[in-house]
Amino acid sequence: MSTQTTGTIAVFGATGQQGGATVDALLDHKARVRALVRTPQSDRAQALAARVVELAALRTDGPTSLAAALGTVEGFYSMTPEANSLEEVEAEIRIGTALVDAAVEVGVPHAVFNSVFGADRESGVPRHDSKHWIEEHLRKSGLRAAMVRATAFMENFASVMAPSLEHGEIVLRLPLPQDVALKMISVRDIGRVAAALQLDTAEAPGEAVDLVGDELTSPQIAAAFGAHTGLPARYETLPLSALPNDLDKAMFRQFAKAPQCPSGLTVVRAIEPATLDLVEWIRTTGWTAPTNVAGS
Ligand SMILES: NC(=O)c1ccc[n+]([C@@H]2O[C@H](COP(=O)([O-])OP(=O)(O)OC[C@H]3O[C@@H](n4cnc5c(N)ncnc54)[C@H](OP(=O)(O)O)[C@@H]3O)[C@@H](O)[C@H]2O)c1
Numbered sequence: 001m002s003t004q005t006t007g008t009i010a011v012f013g014a015t016g017q018q019g020g021a022t023v024d025a026l027l028d029h030k031a032r033v034r035a036l037v038r039t040p041q042s043d044r045a046q047a048l049a050a051r052v053v054e055l056a057a058l059r060t061d062g063p064t065s066l067a068a069a070l071g072t073v074e075g076f077y078s079m080t081p082e083a084n085s086l087e088e089v090e091a092e093i094r095i096g097t098a099l100v101d102a103a104v105e106v107g108v109p110h111a112v113f114n115s116v117f118g119a120d121r122e123s124g125v126p127r128h129d130s131k132h133w134i135e136e137h138l139r140k141s142g143l144r145a146a147m148v149r150a151t152a153f154m155e156n157f158a159s160v161m162a163p164s165l166e167h168g169e170i171v172l173r174l175p176l177p178q179d180v181a182l183k184m185i186s187v188r189d190i191g192r193v194a195a196a197l198q199l200d201t202a203e204a205p206g207e208a209v210d211l212v213g214d215e216l217t218s219p220q221i222a223a224a225f226g227a228h229t230g231l232p233a234r235y236e237t238l239p240l241s242a243l244p245n246d247l248d249k250a251m252f253r254q255f256a257k258a259p260q261c262p263s264g265l266t267v268v269r270a271i272e273p274a275t276l277d278l279v280e281w282i283r284t285t286g287w288t289a290p291t292n293v294a295g296s
Contacts, residue, residue, distance in 0.1 A: 021191025
């Protein structure tokens with residue numbers, strides 16, 4: 001693959017899931033990448049360095065280190081870390097706005113901010129509203145920027161939302177009514193779309209892309225895992241009280257209300273035609289049912 005960019009692209013969150021996928025996609029385009037990391041000695045940072053990614057140490061509470069890390073870059077991809085409490089939501093807003101301010105200070109020519117589906121408006125979901133405020137800050141900053149708004153990661157089905165194998169049956173349990181379609185995207189494709197926008201090989205209509213790779217009800221999701229394993233599958237709706245914290249409860253309440261988003265599917269595929277749907281993600285990742293469940 002080729003790129004129209006010859007300068008360096010800075011990536012915040014490069015040691016994480018979405019930032020890591022963005023680095024992968026930028027390197028596939030032969031772009032030069034600088035990872036902004038807290039701990040350059042960490043195994044994950046060193047694994048990046050081994051792939052000829054430049055490392056720049058930063059502290060998000062240190063404006064000087066931020067601006068220095070962004071010096072001379074041609075583009076800047078950023079995301080914000082997960083917040084699991086209102087204090088962490090406040091910290092997320094501080095980090096996001098500090099990143100924008102540093103980009104403005106050094107005059108970064110082009111930024112891509114990885115936000116969340118629905119962050120174009122206030123929703124009452126704290127970890128979505130945090131991204132809404134950062135988007136607003138970015139918009140008012142005057143930086144040339146595009147938003148990519150992630151939906152649920154398909155990778156959650158290999159971790160926190162994994163179906164289980166119980167008595168020879170695949171069982172999916174989520175706190176979602178069974179007629180609600182969940183919007184989802186693979187982390188790989190988040191990175192590919194972000195990189196394409198960052199490198200100007202694609203355009204975001206209205207400077208924002210809702211990252212939807214598939215949209216399925218929970219019984220349809222269970223059926224996809226069942227078909228892959230050749231086992232019967234069923235879905236059970238969990239009560240919201242099964243969730244560990246109020247932020248998750250607010251988020252799943254919002255998921256149950258969110259309208260369908262067929263335009264997101266079209267826009268994402270126009271940018272990345274090989275975007276995975278859930279069935280393809282299950283196949284390409286070689287998903288296997290967890291075997292450590294009693295009775296499996
Ligand atoms: N899970 C989902 O389905 C989903 C869907 C949509 C949106 N989101 C959003 O996605 C975001 C999480 O993305 P992710 O899963 O890609 O993250 P992740 O894998 O947890 O990685 C977080 C990255 O941020 C860095 N980081 C964390 N705190 C930092 C700090 N204080 N200063 C500097 N760097 C810091 C970490 O670097 P270190 O190496 O230094 O730790 C790491 O590179 C959250 O905002 C979440 O709301 C998630």
